Amino acid sequence: MNAAPPTVYLVDDDVSFLTATSxxxxxxxxxxxxxxxxxxFLAHSVADAPGCVVADLQMPGLNGLDLQTALARTSNPLPLLFLSGHGDIASTVRAMRGGAEDFLEKRAPLEQLLNAVRRALVRNAQEREAQARRRSLRERFDALSAREVEVLSHLLRGRLNKQMAGDLGISERTVKLHRRAIMTKLGVRSVATLSRLTQEAGVIPADAPAFP
Structure with a gap:
């Protein structure tokens, strides 16, 4: 099944501008x-949809900055770029600090808008790919048994097999079996790679040392 194409969600209270830009x-x-x-727009479900948002800064009710704040709290915080007929420095700074892809005047050349939209869509594709990889990694970690998770935690702290055996009340041979199972399930061959993988998945213990 082909993935749905990314969508540009255009939000503006000016009907004529909305029509022309779309x-x-x-x-x-x-x-x-x-x-x-x-x-x-917020009432429209984009829970897992790829794309970006192009929004006017000044709108009745929720303005563009309000939209940016609300969008950041959703499960799918799409990249957002602003178009404004009368932007100001404070609004621009706030928008960019909030992670906006760009802040353009409505009179900006078309190619400038198109380039900004392309960048936003590339950013969204990269973010979605990273999210998918993290989900895949976490599924692999979820496949570990409770005992394997304990061994993993000790392993990432640099504990030796003998130390882990003493801490967990099991034999060194059992520790080695658990280590082998962990490496196999996670598809790694070294502790350094294992450490990087756990960091990427967001499951590394806070007190575990970082490997180069």
């Missing part, structure tokens, strides 16, 4: 959905 984006090959308010 036509230009579609003519440039983008899939576009339009919304007349931030509230209307």
């Amino acid at each position: 036509r230009l984006l579609r003519a440039s090959g983008f899939t576009v959905q339009t919304f007349l308010s931030a509230s209307e």
Whole structure:
């Protein structure tokens, strides 16, 4: 099954600008959905949809910065770029600190907008790929038994087999079997690789040493 194409979600209360911009984006090959308010967009489910948001800064009700804050709290915080007819330095700084992809004037050249949208979509694709890898890694860690998790925790702290055996009340041979099972299930061959994998998956113990 082919993945759904990324969508540019265009949010602006100016109907004529919304219509004109959506036509230009579609003519440039983008899939576009339009919304007349931030509230209307937030009510639309984009729970796992790829894409980006292009929003006006000044809108009745929730403005663009409010939308940025609300979007960041969702399960799918899509990259957002702002278009504004009258932006100010404070708003620009706040938007960029909030992770906005770009902040453009509505009169900006079309190519500038298209480049910003392309960057936002590339960023979203990279973020989704990283999220998918983390989910896959966590599934592999979830396959470890409770005892293997204990051995893993000790292993990442640099404990020797003899020390782990004493701490856990098991034989060194059993420790070695658990170590082998951990390495096999996680698909690694060294403790250094194992450490990096646990960091990437976000499951490394806080007091475990970092390997180069």
